[in-house]
Amino acid sequence: MKFRTIFSFVLGGMVMTAFAQGGYQDGVDYYNAERFDKAKTILEKTLNDPSTKKAVSYFYLGSLELDNNNVAAASENFNKGVQADPAYGYNYVGLGQIALKNGNKKDAENYFKQALEGNKKDASVMAAIARAYFNVDPTLYAKEIEKNIANAMKVSKNKEAQVYVLQGDMAKASDIGQAAGFYEQAMVYDEQAGNVNPEAYVKYANLYNKVNPDFAIGKLVELNEKLPTSALAQSELAEKYYDGNQFTKAAEQYGKYIKNPNHFQGDEQRYSGLLYFGKKYQESLDVANQVLAADPNNEYMQRMVMLNKAALKDFAGAEEAAQKLFSHANAKFTATDYSTYGDILGELGRPQEAIEAYVKAYEMNPEKNKQMLAEISSMYNDLENDQKAVEYMQKFVDAGDATLNDYFILSNRYKNLGLSLPEGSPERAEAANNGIKNIDLAIEGAANKGPLYRNKATLLMIRDGAENTTPELIDTYKAMIAAYDEDPANKEKYADAYKMAYTRMGSYYMQQGDNAQAREYFQKVLEMDPENAPVKEVMKKL
Structure with a gap:
């Protein structure tokens, strides 16, 4: 699971909903920092707070509307700001910007004069007037911008911060270093x-x-x-x-x-996701449930509940959350949604449904989810559906990046399939041959070859018949014994494999009329199992 990929789905439903009214100044700050959606939400939420300076809020609400070319709504807000506090010059600046936008420069200049009435030495208002010209047309009104910046600098003795912010905004498109200096x-x-x-x-x-x-x-x-x-x-x-x-x-x-009253629901969603990826599952779950208490159909937090409960091994709870998540008809689900759901269903003992979820996860991103094919094969193997177990493991190996162990597993899948098919049938022989091909690939690079040769011997017997001892089978048993003999401890660890091989080899040489060789291998059996009655009986005849 890639962090960014799933995180986009945690935040996809991010809504601009502030939780409490923590002060209009946050809205002002968000606007000035060009975080306009957040600014609008907070300014509207806090407009009627006793501590709110309505003239200020109306100016910024009007500016938001003007930025979106909603001129009528902008004008309405600026006029409300003037009514709330005629001495606050910024709303006149807003009205002046509308006049400029409409091509009425004289009207604009009148509004700017009104803005400065009673504020003749307010350099920040002068900076706001310069910004209004800049917002409408920085080329056409270059002289007016320069003039108002110069006036603001003169009045403030070159110390008005808003002038430098404006100059930074003007410079950042062409000279980042200069813009940084102004800021x-x-x-x-x-x-x-x-x-x-x-x-x-x-x-x-x-x-x-x-x-x-x-x-x-x-x-x-x-x-x-x-x-x-x-x-x-x-x-x-x-x-x-x-x-x-x-x-x-x-x-x-x-x-x-x-904890700030002016945070947003989307911030809680991101926090839940970060806690999850930090493996703080219970904390992440608590935040997700907090969001869901206010927004019960929030699919993104239903996803986090599913993920967290699965991680906490509350599989029944995770399955309930998954049902809610997948009930959103128009939602966009991720491969991780389906793979996690598959894990949950597997833990709940519903393997066929788990397989269906894994298949969906794989199909959503075959290249990234190749490993899912091996998991699907394993589940089919548990269900004793040998044909499907082979099909998906073969797809996994064919997809590339297979390890020696994957070839070994695939050979076992073919072994199980072969055992399920009628003896002597072409299908049984084909399954065994495919298994032999894969076990040979595994043997090539394996460090511990003994168990692999043992499996190959079984596959040969599936292909050729359990009663048929071929030279290839004998050679395979010899290779198995040679591999096991590299570690003396294997004689006890794999005693059954040794005895099976020696017995089969003794029988083979006896059938070939080579009694001396047959006695040698039967004797090896008796050295490991002195009371083996069938072998003792054969040795008497020999």
Whole structure:
């Protein structure tokens, strides 16, 4: 099972649902960091909180609508923001951006003047005006952007953080190093003013994440130390750990983040998945059940319940979760879903159903799930369906990457099939020959060849008849004994194999009229089993 593959199915149903109203500022931060879906959810959830500055929330809700070209909805939100607090200039900036978008530059300029009434020395509003021009057309309004940036710098004595964030945004498409420098200046100047700028930290980390992920993570660790309750800071660090395949740290960070009131259901889903892959099955199960308590039909968490209960060996509970998972008619299932379900059914003593699940798992990704063919063969073998056991083991070997042990197993499958077919039939001979072919492949590279030669002898007798002792059978027994003799302990360990071979060889040479050779092998039997009455009787005749 590949981590990323299954994880995509854990997170596939990620919904933008914040669990509680933990402060509108998280929504503002998410918007500024360009995490727009999360921003919208939090801003809407917290709009009527007593602590919410509605003028601020309406501005960001309007900006979200404007980003999506919903001009009417954007205008409505900006106007509500003006009504909530006429002194908060940003909503006029939003209305000005709409006017610019509609080609009404004069109207836009009037709105921008209104934004600065009472805020004539507010460099952050000037930066917002410059951003409005930039958002509409950075080429057409290059002079206006430059003018407002210059005014903001003059008023703030070159210390307005929002100007540097804007400049970073403007530069990042063409010069990442320059953009990083601007974001760094935003961090420095905001902290000199006693503030922390999470937007600048996150954008800075995102620039470096692909080229130097450890550095990016370090910056976000720093942000978390400075803003320990920020949902944005917590979630960004968790995601960067995850993106960097640092899954243990990611799980730890998600564990902290989901305690934040402004986390999302999708975060809980990811946390459950991380705990599962960290083999913390009960903890993962607890989180999955927590999600299901609020969202009972969440197929992704039903999957996690199935996986965790299977890992905890609660197979009845895992089967119940599997039934719920597979009841989703339009869901997209994974090969792991079916292979796990097969494991569960096998443990519950339902092998035929388990086989059906394994076959589905294999068919979904034949190249990656070749091993599933061997498992299917094994289950058919347990069911004594020798034909199917051979069919699937042969498919597995033919798929490539077979080991010596796989050839040995396949030879045994053919042996069982041969024994099930009528003696003397062409089908029985064919099965035995296929078994011999595979045991020979195994013998070629095996270190301990004795047991393999013993199996080959059995296959020869299946092919040629139990009563027929051929020279090939005798040669095989001789090779078996020579292989066993390499370790003196084998004489006792494989005593039955030795006695069978010596008896068969004695009988063969007696039939050939070579009594001396026959006596030699029968004597070997008596050395191992002095009270063997049939052999003693033969020796008297000889």
